Amino acid sequence: MDSTEAIFPPQWACPHCAHRPAWRDGIAQLAPAGHDGARYDPSAYPLLAAAEDRHFWFAPRARLIAGLVDKFFPHARSALEIGCGTGFVLAELARARPWRRIAGTDFHPEGLAIARSRVGSAAELLQADACHAIATDAFDVIGLFDVIEHVPDDRAVLALARRTLTARGGIVLAVPQHPWLWSRADEAAGHVRRYRRGELELALVATRFRVLFSTSYVMTLLPVMAASRGLARRKPAAVRQHEDEFTPPRVINAILRAALELEVNLALRGIALPVGGSRIVVAEKQ
Secondary structure, three states: OOOOOOOOOOOOOOOOOOOOOEEEOOEEEOOOOOOOOOOOOHHHHHHHHHHHOOOOOHHHHHHHHHHHHHHHOOOOOEEEEEOOOOOHHHHHHHHHOOOOEEEEEEOOHHHHHHHHHHHOOOOEEEEOOOOOOOOOOOEEEEEEEOOHHHOOOHHHHHHHHHHHEEEEEEEEEEEEEOHHHOOHHHHHHOOOOOEOOOHHHHHHHHOOEEEEEEEEEOOOOHHHHHHHHHHHOOOOHHHHHHHHHHOOOHHHHHHHHHHHHHHHHHHHOOOOEOOOOEEEEEEEEO
């Protein structure tokens, strides 16, 4: 790895049982075959990757996440993104500072292949399930960005993340918010829930984290989001996801991105927004 310390180098074997993980395209395969604890459809990855660079949603969100890591964990030297998907946020984190160790996990090889094209050797990639820990006391910061809403037992995932963190390590999470926004788009994405305000914070406290910052996100676009969800119910699922979610007209895309950039600036100044389509929470291990 370039300037990173790998947690699973190619020669690694378990010190207790001598088991060696299988490798595929240079990526250690750690998760049980056929079991995706996060319930995500890998067929969405190519469409997602094609949209991320230009779509209003992704770049501001990645900047917000990297900015919160810098703000609350400036001395962190190792980071793990659980459920890194196509590697869009992981690449932003890798660029943000020199890391001793930075890694991303995903269950699906389809996502990891795209992530590899984005991060190259700047981050270690691992095939792993969000519901199984890959290490103990190994990372200063862990990110779960639109992941735990896919998992029936989200507190179990938070407890595993806590075990993976170093002492006083931190966690940054993003989840969809407001159950009243639930639609067939959530069902198609494999969501188990949308979070009520305060619900994620309670789950973090229950798993022995201390909340440092919590804000809604996508407040300015909430009326647009609610309207688009209503209109989406009138379209076939495949058309709805492609047209409404990933290909807004260029001018509209620019306006929506500017609105989200404003929200990012407010959040990085410590201003919490009361409502929004997403919830962003930063917490510290107790």
